[in-house]
Amino acid sequence: MKILVPVKRAIDYNVKVRVKSDQSGVDLANTKMAINPFCEIAVEEAVRLREQGIASEIVVVSIGDKACQEQIRTALALGADRGLHIETEQSLESLQIAKLLQKVVEAEQPQLVILGKQSIDSDNNQTGQMLAALCGLPQGTFASKVEISGDKVKVTREVDGGLQTVSLTLPAVVTTDLRLNEPRYASLPNIMKAKRKPLDVKAAADFGVELTSKVKLLKVEAPAQRQGGVKVADVAELVAKLKNEAKVI
Amino acid sequence: MAILVYVEHDNAHLKAENLKLVDAATKMGSELHLLVAGYQCQDVAQQAATLAGVSKVLVADDAAYEHQLAENIGELVTELGRDYSHILAAATTTGKNFMPRVAALLDVAQISDIIKVESADTFVRPIYAGNAIATVQSEDAIKVITVRTSAFDAVEQSGSAVVEAISLSKENSLSAFVGAELTKSERPELTAARVVISGGRGMQNGDNFKLLEGIADKLGAAIGASRAAVDAGFVPNDMQVGQTGKIVAPELYIAVGISGAIQHLAGMKDSKFIVAINKDEEAPIFQIADYGLVGDLFQILPELEASL
Numbered sequence: 001m002k003i004l005v006p007v008k009r010a011i012d013y014n015v016k017v018r019v020k021s022d023q024s025g026v027d028l029a030n031t032k033m034a035i036n037p038f039c040e041i042a043v044e045e046a047v048r049l050r051e052q053g054i055a056s057e058i059v060v061v062s063i064g065d066k067a068c069q070e071q072i073r074t075a076l077a078l079g080a081d082r083g084l085h086i087e088t089e090q091s092l093e094s095l096q097i098a099k100l101l102q103k104v105v106e107a108e109q110p111q112l113v114i115l116g117k118q119s120i121d122s123d124n125n126q127t128g129q130m131l132a133a134l135c136g137l138p139q140g141t142f143a144s145k146v147e148i149s150g151d152k153v154k155v156t157r158e159v160d161g162g163l164q165t166v167s168l169t170l171p172a173v174v175t176t177d178l179r180l181n182e183p184r185y186a187s188l189p190n191i192m193k194a195k196r197k198p199l200d201v202k203a204a205a206d207f208g209v210e211l212t213s214k215v216k217l218l219k220v221e222a223p224a225q226r227q228g229g230v231k232v233a234d235v236a237e238l239v240a241k242l243k244n245e246a247k248v249i
Numbered sequence: 250m251a252i253l254v255y256v257e258h259d260n261a262h263l264k265a266e267n268l269k270l271v272d273a274a275t276k277m278g279s280e281l282h283l284l285v286a287g288y289q290c291q292d293v294a295q296q297a298a299t300l301a302g303v304s305k306v307l308v309a310d311d312a313a314y315e316h317q318l319a320e321n322i323g324e325l326v327t328e329l330g331r332d333y334s335h336i337l338a339a340a341t342t343t344g345k346n347f348m349p350r351v352a353a354l355l356d357v358a359q360i361s362d363i364i365k366v367e368s369a370d371t372f373v374r375p376i377y378a379g380n381a382i383a384t385v386q387s388e389d390a391i392k393v394i395t396v397r398t399s400a401f402d403a404v405e406q407s408g409s410a411v412v413e414a415i416s417l418s419k420e421n422s423l424s425a426f427v428g429a430e431l432t433k434s435e436r437p438e439l440t441a442a443r444v445v446i447s448g449g450r451g452m453q454n455g456d457n458f459k460l461l462e463g464i465a466d467k468l469g470a471a472i473g474a475s476r477a478a479v480d481a482g483f484v485p486n487d488m489q490v491g492q493t494g495k496i497v498a499p500e501l502y503i504a505v506g507i508s509g510a511i512q513h514l515a516g517m518k519d520s521k522f523i524v525a526i527n528k529d530e531e532a533p534i535f536q537i538a539d540y541g542l543v544g545d546l547f548q549i550l551p552e553l554e555a556s557l
């Protein structure tokens with residue numbers, strides 16, 4: 001079966017962002033970029049399913065400017081077979097991304113779409129669910145385990161109270177949580193091989209999707225900075241401060 | 250037009266989040282309707298009717314809604330939601346699961362995880378793990394919003410709304426509930442507790458979390474964890490605090506053997522008072538802690554328990 005994995009180019013998770021002084025957004029010039037960590041987990045899961053003989057082809061798709069071809073190449077080096085870059089200079093919202101992905105799903109007809117549960121930049125946590133709804137597909141979000149048998153996929157989900165398991169009829173949409181797997185590192189030979197794997201480029205404007213969101217970003221500010229407090233010498237001083245100064249115990 | 254608020258519950262009890270969710274709703278408009286969708290959930294509807302500011306509670310009591318499957322709930326809320334100006338749910342794993350489906354089916358954006366309401370169409374939300382705060386304005390006809398309830402205050406339970414049954418069954422044949430493994434605990438819920446004490450990789454193993462339990466018992470605290478502690482299998486996933494776990498803002502947060510990675514801070518830095526216990530005096534957690542105690546947690550925790 002074919003698996004489609006949408007991957008997003010995002011800021012590296014170790015980098016602490018700076019807000020621009022004109023409040024128009026976050027300063028990304030010269031910052032280290034990477035595959036969104038949850039998408040990396042999605043790629044890894046797809047590759048494992050192919051290694052188990054369950055998947056036969058893995059297609060990765062990324063939507064964004066030219067630079068996101070880097071992340072597609074990374075996914076190809078991790079084991080995906082083929083890439084699709086949907087090019088746009090506009091920064092799109094989840095609904096627009098989901099509509100573009102819907103077109104890709106219609107064209108590619110994958111049995112499984114694996115997305116990250118959340119982008120670590122927008123922190124939206126929407127695209128997979130929106131895609132599932134637009135395609136009329138069932139969803140297994142925040143997955144920590146994915147088991148395929150026949151035309152069903154059983155997904156163990158990380159929920160607030162613990163774990164929940166659902167069974168979905170394929171085709172289906174799955175979004176990854178952190179504990180689904182631990183992604184491998186791409187080896188040098190695989191990085192070289194990835195350069196020769198096919199990567200199609202299409203313009204987002206050609207998909208017949210309205211790309212403008214009705215949500216406007218008015219401003220982006222730095223959060224209120226927390227003042228570091230004091231170091232206490234011992235437990236007795238800590239307890240005294242909590243009782244008398246903070247009055248929280 | 251009225252505002253539709255999706256109630257979070259387990260078919261028997263109203264979750265504490267709802268009181269804060271309603272507070273967020275009251276800042277967007279004055280006519281509030283709650284939706285209780287579940288199975289044999291009449292008690293929840295009665296409890297929901299007491300929330301101040303609510304005029305009507307709609308109850309969809311049907312086996313199709315027992316496990317809050319996103320496909321079923323999504324269809325239900327989409328159909329009911331067409332007549333409202335705003336649809337709100339808490340940014341819990343339930344709300345995050347079905348609300349984007351509602352937004353997509355209504356062909357509108359979703360605004361995730363808001364922490365402040367500027368006006369009926371303008372909202373504030375953290376991005377980049379809380380390292381930037383965005384203000385956004387929506388021109389969509391229906392605003393689909395999830396709320397970070399820790400950022401709002403609980404409303405009183407002094408109201409008496411009308412309760413109205415709805416018979417709309419939205420079954421689907423593509424997804425089915427198989428089972429759940431829910432963590433049982435006598436302690437307060439992480440997101441509702443007044444005090445939270447969390448352990449990190451420094452705890453070394455799951456057994457050592459007992460050292461936190463004694464303190465939690467004395468303080469009436471919930472116990473949380475860093476991702477490293479969860480990944481290492483010390484404790485279950487539902488204890489994770491952070492960007493991708495639970496967001497908490499208790500009066501007192503005690504971080505034990507946690508270094509203070511930005512993803513962890515994203516989940517607790519709005520706590521009123523923060524205590525850090527760590528043997529590394531350079532640990533980043535100390536930069537945001539009100540009270541830092543440098544030392545070995547295995548020595549400090551028993552002492553702390555004894556002195557409470």
Ligand SMILES: Cc1cc2nc3c(=O)[nH]c(=O)nc-3n(C[C@H](O)[C@H](O)[C@H](O)COP(=O)(O)OP(=O)(O)OC[C@H]3O[C@@H](n4cnc5c(N)ncnc54)[C@H](O)[C@@H]3O)c2cc1C
Nearest residue numbers: 449450451475476477491492493494506508512513528546
């Ligand atoms: C996409 C993504 C999402 C993430 N989401 C989250 C999230 O939601 N929540 C989260 O917590 N993390 C999250 N992380 C992980 C995060 O980056 C850190 O790896 C993690 O928070 C580290 O956990 P820790 O502080 O327990 O471990 P460490 O960083 O290893 O720190 C352990 C600390 O314990 C101290 N220590 C050790 N022994 C003792 C002792 N005997 N006495 C006192 N102190 C001691 C050490 O000095 C050290 O500071 C995420 C990461 C990614 C990539």
Ligand SMILES: Nc1ncnc2c1ncn2[C@@H]1O[C@H](COP(=O)(O)O)[C@@H](O)[C@H]1O
Nearest residue numbers: 006007063115116118119124125126127
């Ligand atoms: N620009 C994009 N290109 C490809 N996939 C994306 C893009 N944006 C989001 N996604 C996918 O949707 C997931 C969730 O993103 P979000 O809803 O933005 O939090 C990501 O982990 C990706 O799998």
